[in-house]
Amino acid sequence: MKLLYIHQYFGFPEQSIGTRSYDLAKSFVRRGIQVVVISSKDEKGERRWEEYEREGIQFYMLNCPYENSMSFGKRIETFVRFMWFATWKALKIKCDCVLATSTPLTIAVPALVRKWIKGTPFVFEVRDVWPEVPVKMGIIKNRILIKLLYWFEKLVYKNAFAIVPLSVGMESNIEKRYPNKKSVVIPNISEINRFANIKNKISIDVSLTGKKMLLYAGTFGTVNGVKYVVDLAYETGKIDTNVYYFLFGEGKEKEEVVEYARGKGILNKIIYIFPPTAKNVLPYLYSLCTVGSSFVIDNPILWDNSANKFFDTLAAGKPVVINHGGWQAEVIKEYDAGYVLPTKITKQDARLFVEYINDENRILKQSHNALELAKKEYSLDKAVQKYMNVFERVDNNCLR
DSSP: OEEEEEOTTOOOTTSSSOOHHHHHHHHHHHTTOEEEEEEEESSOOSSSEEEEEETTEEEEEEEOOOOTTSOHHHHHHHHHHHHHHHHHHHHHSOOSEEEEEOSSGGGHHHHHHHHHHHOOOEEEEESSOTTHHHHHTTSOOOHHHHHHHHHHHHHHHHHOSEEEESSHHHHHHHHHHSOOSOBOOOOOOOOHHHHTOOOOOOOOOSOOTTOEEEEEESOOOTTTOTHHHHHHHHHHHTTOTTEEEEEEOOOTTHHHHHHHHHHTTOBTTTEEEEOOOOGGGHHHHHHHOSEEEEOOOSOGGGGGOOOHHHHHHHHTTOOEEESOOSHHHHHHHHHTOEEEOOSSOOHHHHHHHHHHHTOHHHHHHHHHHHHHHHHHHSOHHHHHHHHHHHHHHHHHHHHO
16 A cells, blocks of 8 residues: 655654654554655745655655744644645655645645545544634634634545544544544554653753652643643742752743743742753653643643643653543543642642652552553554554455
8 A cells, every 4th residue: 555644744753743643654664555745844945845765754845834933824824835735746646545634624635635636535633623622712713714614624524534533532522513433543652662762861950869850841832821830830839849840842832931930930940941852852851750741721622632742651651740631631540640630720739749749659650550551552553553454444445
């Protein structure tokens, strides 16, 4: 089989973005699938497309700059640019199946056009439920635009050979609005082998001797609500100044978070904020921390998320701390693999968290549980096998 893999933000281990597509694509090649990737580069160049091969994968990278700090309008402009050029490129590449992974929802356009013109089946991977998330958050308010987006979402699901949501919550959300028998949940990946390798290190000029540390490695975006970590640090700092918070990342709200921490008098005292770091350095950072974390603002639509931070923490064999309900909270409680904080921090909540992070026996037990959970439910091999089953059905359908 020749697979055309369309992902606007394909990430490599030496970058700071997620590597799900990279890990899957490499594994598909090992299974005998020829993989061609259409993606983009976050930089300007003289040529529109850069073409190269890496680890058996053929890449077509569109020069299409993007930053998390962009306004919503600028992001839409970037999405449309990629959609337009990726569609033309997709029509020129010979393939047996297309795998298109969101976000954004416009990533489905090249796959749709390819199906309508050349009859090529496509699998649509749902990383975020669009437009449900921006609509429920009040980001998109125009009624006509909302109807148009929901119509397009339904069109995509109807035409897809299979729909791959990254969580059971996403699957439930989709099926409530568009009942179907196409869904195959393939969660995000805990890349256990990568997180067992801590050879790539960085220098951190902060002593952790005798300290407990919560690590946040991700985006400082609107949905992440990282100011929550500052509030948590401020309250726990009144109780125990040996509980530290390390935040690595970039995003639209990073400067606000920095100033918020500075205003509370805890910046570079118990909370430290750093630039984003490469994915292959994360294992070292997780080896230093007591617990990993993933946070979102208080909105139930975001509870269905399948954040890399959650799976990376498990892969590193560390308890994961979150501040919301939903499927992740249920998994954490069922497997005793972390701690679920409330949506707002009180003095009592802070005291309970300090007791928790200082409970070495509990942390040790949860660390073991986290790694076992990663192996059992979220390993790369398990995700790849589920995808191979989908591709086998595509092949069998094409032979009819």
